[in-house]
Amino acid sequence: MKKVKKKRNKKTKFQFNRSVETSKNTNFDVHKALELGQHFFLEGNFQKAEQIFLQILSQDPQNIIALYSLSCIAYQTGKIDEGIKILRKVTELKSEFPDGYNLLGILFNIKGELQEALNCYKRVIDLEPDYFEVYNNLGNVYEKLGQYEMAILNYINAISLKPDFELAHNNLENAFKKNGNLENTVDNFEKIVPITEENFLRYWNLAKALQDYGYIQLSLKQFHNVLLIKQNHVSTHRSISKLKKYNPDDPQINEMEKLYFSKAINNADKVHLGFAIGKAYEDCKEYEKSFEFILNANKLKRLTYEYSINETVKLTDNIIYFFDRVFKNFQIKKKTSDKTPIFILGMPRSGTSLVEQILSSHSEVYAAGEIADLKNILFHLTNTKDIAKSFDIFGQDPEKVSNLLGILYLKRMRKHSEDSKYITDKDLYNFQLIGLIAFAMPFAKIIHCTRDPMDNCLSIYKNLFSGFHPYAYD
Structure with missing residues (x-):
């Protein structure tokens, strides 16, 4: 399995400004014409853009950007066969052109030629392994083929490369929902993806996604797989603590305490573990031990930022004043x-x-x-x-x-x-x-x-939040 890189330069779905060869004809300014054509394309004036790109090709029949731009217009206007024909020429002229193969895969997918689409997407990955959009596209094709473990793997790959890739998150959730036997699919995922260090992010993102979408037992199993890869991953220990109820004999409590008191972790890690251990001891009804860890975790977290309640009071007063004294006089028609x-x-x-x-x-x-x-x-x-x-x-x-x-x-x-x-x-x-x-x-x-209010405040005090709630941890 090809290792997924962590980062990729930001780019739009259809990008024109690649470093490709353009005409050397000094009597016709290709670059300015390309810029004008791209402007019309982005404005949605496909007819005018097409005229300009055809004019460029009359001067330079092998201009990659102009050809690729025409294929984008064909895609936008629903001319799928025409787009495929143009892109075949593009990829013949420039065999190492990831965007061209990606769009060709999209067009084959629309046409229902799924194997051709897969071949195009795999070619993109060969050329540019961190092209996060193409993993999402691959997932879409595998989902159509009913190969849900491969679909999930590729959506996870996309999310691993771009954690805020909303479309991939939505597609992953839909793949979970559509799957008739998710447990079996996740088991097959484990067969396809070895539980090794290079796959840490894949298993972490799979576990988090299963947790977010409510598949608690399946997510617990995947979090344990994460610990098989990174035994000291404190965020995983805390995630597990939120998903299960502990008993006094649970070996994870001892593992977490041993890690907590070791020199291998910093204060940020102690915050995660402190809340996790506190939750475990609360489950075991050892409330004094529980509160000791929770208290220390809150103190450490509170040291990481400054906050005054006066800021919140001032903001709240401003909101009240605005709506009570000012905004009530406005009438929106x-x-x-x-x-x-x-x-x-x-x-x-x-x-x-x-x-x-x-x-x-x-x-x-x-x-x-x-x-x-x-x-x-x-x-x-x-x-x-x-x-x-x-x-x-x-x-x-x-x-x-x-x-x-x-x-x-x-x-x-x-x-x-x-x-x-x-x-x-x-x-x-x-x-x-x-x-x-x-x-x-x-x-x-x-x-x-x-x-x-007392229940609410105590519950806040016992939890570490992903978002920033400055009034907490005190």
């Missing part, structure tokens, strides 16, 4: 009637995940998880990442910003799911934006989860 979004918000550990799971069990509801789309769009529209300042800018033209906020957010939501009637957004901190939601999307549903 144009409001979207779209009912797609369901906002689930509240404190961490207040039951938001359970509510999301219950809702997403319905066939018409898609769970998008903890996404920061709304806040990111607001920051983009107001050109600031300061919430208080963004409200001030919002107030200068509330109708325009409100309308754009609703339109852009709903458009972004559809990238998570194209056809679901409802889509949940579980960004807890959307509570700061409830007023904006009411103005921009008045038909959206908002679910505020609450819990007994």
Whole structure:
């Protein structure tokens, strides 16, 4: 199995500016013509772009960029056979051209010639092993062929190369759901992928994905496979601690304590292990030992950043002032009637995940998880990442910003799911934006989860969060 590299230079799906040979005809400025053609292509004016690329080819019949650009236009306009014909010529002229083979594979996939598509994608990997998009494309073809273990492997490869590759995450989840016998498929995955150091990221990402999508027992098994590769991987120990209930004889407790007191780990590792060991001793009803580890873990974590509650008080007062004194006087005339979004918000550990799971069990509801789309769009529209300042800018033209906020957010939501009637957004901190939601999307549903304050705060204190919650750990 080819080892997957960790990083790849960022590139778009259809990239034109590769270093390929162009015409040396000084009477015709090929580079300027290419730039103009690419401009029209990106603007969606395919007819004008095609005219320019054909003009280039009349001067330089073997211009790779112009030919490849024409194949992209053929793809965009649904002329699949024409695109394949052009790309065959492209790959004959330039055999080491990953983008060309990738697009050729996409076109063969659309046409249903899956073996041809596989051959093209494998050629891309031979040329550029860290081309993360092509692993996702491979997964798609293997899924169509019913080879789910290979589909899962390739989606995992894509995620290992680009952890925030949303399309690959979505495809992986769908592959899990469509699979009639996921347990057997995961077993076959282990046969295909040796449990060795070079496959550490593959097993880690598989375990995390299974955990995220609710396959607890399968994820536990894969986390244990991760430990077979890296016995001292503290994040895996903590992940396991969240998924199982310990008894006093569990050997993992001793392993974690031995690692905790060794000189092989730093304070950041001790934070992970401290929370994990604390959870284990709580399960065993050894509460004093449990609290000792949790207390130390919180202290170590708290040393890594500075925080004053006055910052939160000031922000909250600003939000209250803005909506109570200023925003209530504005009347938005144009409001979207779209009912797609369901906002689930509240404190961490207040039951938001359970509510999301219950809702997403319905066939018409898609769970998008903890996404920061709304806040990111607001920051983009107001050109600031300061919430208080963004409200001030919002107030200068509330109708325009409100309308754009609703339109852009709903458009972004559809990238998570194209056809679901409802889509949940579980960004807890959307509570700061409830007023904006009411103005921009008045038909959206908002679910505020609450819990007994003491229970809620204790639960926060016992947990290490992936996101940044500055008030925690104290």
